[in-house]
Amino acid sequence: MITISDVKKVFKTKTGSLTAVDKVNLKIKEGEIFGVIGYSGAGKSTLIRMLNGLEQPSEGKVDINGKLISSIKGGDLRKARQKISMIFQHFNLLWSRTVSENISFPLEIAGVPKQERQKRVNELIELVGLEGRGDAYPAQLSGGQKQRVGIARALANDPEVLLCDEATSALDPQTTDSILELLVDINKRLGLTIVLITHEMHVIRKICHRVAVMEGGKVVELGNVLDVFKQPKENITKRFVQQVTEPEETKDTIEHLLNEYQDGRVIKLTFVGESAEQPVVTNLIRSFDLQVNILQGKISQTQNGAYGSLFIHLHGKQDELDRAIEFLEAASVGVEVITHD
Amino acid sequence: MIEQIFPNVEWPMMWEATYETIYMTLISVVITFILGIALGLLLFLTSKGNLWENKIVYAITTAVVNIFRSIPFIILIVLLIPFTRTLLGTIRGADAALPALIIGAAPFYARMVEIALREIDKGVIEAARSMGAKVSTIVFKVLIPESMPALISGITVTAIALVGYTAMAGVIGAGGLGNLAFLDGFQRSRDDVTLAATIIILIIVFIIQFIGDFFTNKLDKR
Numbered sequence: 001m002i003t004i005s006d007v008k009k010v011f012k013t014k015t016g017s018l019t020a021v022d023k024v025n026l027k028i029k030e031g032e033i034f035g036v037i038g039y040s041g042a043g044k045s046t047l048i049r050m051l052n053g054l055e056q057p058s059e060g061k062v063d064i065n066g067k068l069i070s071s072i073k074g075g076d077l078r079k080a081r082q083k084i085s086m087i088f089q090h091f092n093l094l095w096s097r098t099v100s101e102n103i104s105f106p107l108e109i110a111g112v113p114k115q116e117r118q119k120r121v122n123e124l125i126e127l128v129g130l131e132g133r134g135d136a137y138p139a140q141l142s143g144g145q146k147q148r149v150g151i152a153r154a155l156a157n158d159p160e161v162l163l164c165d166e167a168t169s170a171l172d173p174q175t176t177d178s179i180l181e182l183l184v185d186i187n188k189r190l191g192l193t194i195v196l197i198t199h200e201m202h203v204i205r206k207i208c209h210r211v212a213v214m215e216g217g218k219v220v221e222l223g224n225v226l227d228v229f230k231q232p233k234e235n236i237t238k239r240f241v242q243q244v245t246e247p248e249e250t251k252d253t254i255e256h257l258l259n260e261y262q263d264g265r266v267i268k269l270t271f272v273g274e275s276a277e278q279p280v281v282t283n284l285i286r287s288f289d290l291q292v293n294i295l296q297g298k299i300s301q302t303q304n305g306a307y308g309s310l311f312i313h314l315h316g317k318q319d320e321l322d323r324a325i326e327f328l329e330a331a332s333v334g335v336e337v338i339t340h341d
Numbered sequence: 342m343i344e345q346i347f348p349n350v351e352w353p354m355m356w357e358a359t360y361e362t363i364y365m366t367l368i369s370v371v372i373t374f375i376l377g378i379a380l381g382l383l384l385f386l387t388s389k390g391n392l393w394e395n396k397i398v399y400a401i402t403t404a405v406v407n408i409f410r411s412i413p414f415i416i417l418i419v420l421l422i423p424f425t426r427t428l429l430g431t432i433r434g435a436d437a438a439l440p441a442l443i444i445g446a447a448p449f450y451a452r453m454v455e456i457a458l459r460e461i462d463k464g465v466i467e468a469a470r471s472m473g474a475k476v477s478t479i480v481f482k483v484l485i486p487e488s489m490p491a492l493i494s495g496i497t498v499t500a501i502a503l504v505g506y507t508a509m510a511g512v513i514g515a516g517g518l519g520n521l522a523f524l525d526g527f528q529r530s531r532d533d534v535t536l537a538a539t540i541i542i543l544i545i546v547f548i549i550q551f552i553g554d555f556f557t558n559k560l561d562k563r
Binding site: 052077090093108109110 | 462464465467468469470471472474475478483487489562
């Protein structure tokens with residue numbers, strides 16, 4: 001569907017040149033929700049803008065459904081863009097137009113007759129759940145409603161690809177979730193390929209099938225979301241995964257417990273997919289003469305399955321402890337004995 | 342009562358002068374609005390980082406705008422006498438004032454248009470591009486509608502300046518209230534004529550400001 005091959009983007013600045021995207025290769029499948037995560041300045045914004053030709057790559061090719069976006073120009077590029085929609089962090093609605101008129105705008109660009117436009121706009125308003133707000137102006141809407149208008153506008157011309165440029169970064173957590181649910185719903189209902197960029201792992205976890213992690217213009221890690229959660233390889237990926245699995249206070253708590261219980265073991269268990277549903281802790285308590293103290297736990301749902309982490313403190317005889325750890329390792333859960341750094 | 346305050350005012354002449362002032366203002370405002378928006382768009386589109394980025398065109402347009410904006414209006418009228426004569430065959434009358442009024446006001450307004458266009462969120466232009474919009478579509482469906490309140494308040498300021506310019510244009514025989522106040526009021530020491538002309542000019546200015554504010558508020562949906 002989307003093939004990005006050896007794409008490089010160099011910006012000329014006063015002090016020299018800046019490589020924003022460096023030799024990136026990606027293949028995105030049809031109907032997939034593909035996430036690109038990275039901190040600001042990682043090049044993800046430039047990368048997504050090369051998918052609809054808002055930026056031209058300095059080197060390499062971008063191919064979407066057989067169209068070479070990186071080399072077409074003028075009318076061909078404009079025509080192609082009608083099928084590659086985009087939604088934005090700050091919504092970018094025209095304040096001078098009502099909700100209906102905003103949604104109608106891409107249809108006007110595509111030259112759709114007025115009557116059909118009206119019909120299509122009404123369908124879209126219903127699809128994104130904005131019934132009754134058609135005559136409101138963007139200034140009268142909440143952030144979440146504005147993004148719904150943005151989504152409706154992006155879907156107007158039946159696109160093949162939807163690009164989401166930090167689409168939820170300006171929204172509060174609750175609104176973020178409702179917008180993400182809408183995106184999943186659209187993806188399932190219309191079979192739309194979605195490419196999104198974000199700096200929030202929460203967004204990746206919640207809706208993406210696959211994820212690419214970007215740092216310094218390069219893709220440093222790529223894979224199924226669940227696999228990346230299970231075994232993050234790069235340090236940056238580990239940090240992103242921790243955003244979701246380990247709340248801020250976890251580290252402090254663990255540190256505190258390690259000092260408190262010098263004689264026991266603090267263990268981090270990670271559960272992926274089916275193992276998350278086995279009664280591992282119950283079996284542990286029944287089989288071993290140990291005190292088990294549950295410190296903290298969290299289960300996150302991803303598009304490819306569940307992922308959970310549990311911190312426990314084990315207290316008992318040394319050989320009993322060792323056997324317990326062996327038992328846990330055999331039970332297809334990830335085991336990590338936490339020690340002082 | 343009115344005759345006691347304004348003993349020397351010949352009202353038919355006063356009304357004719359009012360008509361001339363309104364005529365000159367109205368025509369020049371309409372043409373300045375169109376010309377100024379065209380020039381302002383050219384300045385905006387050819388400036389750095391915009392759709393038609395072009396250093397040479399931008400530099401030339403900027404230079405022309407700056408030159409005509411800097412020449413004092415009274416001097417501009419005199420400088421334009423040969424031009425007006427070739428264009429209209431005469432340098433007398435309200436029509437003869439129009440070239441100077443427009444050439445004086447359009448560059449001034451063009452700068453205001455450029456500022457108004459710069460105020461538009463870049464993201465909105467990017468969004469229109471991402472939908473596959475042509476430059477002409479962006480101009481007529483994004484740039485102009487999105488900056489309309491600022492364009493209207495800009496033309497209001499320009500229109501009020503133009504009322505002042507018409508008074509100066511009276512010097513070259515364009516007629517209007519300025520001419521009447523100068524010839525009939527000042528030179529013949531009839532202060533009441535000057536006062537009456539001033540009051541009418543003030544009323545015209547207030548009306549322009551009122552209309553301008555009304556439309557600016559009505560169009561602003563932010």
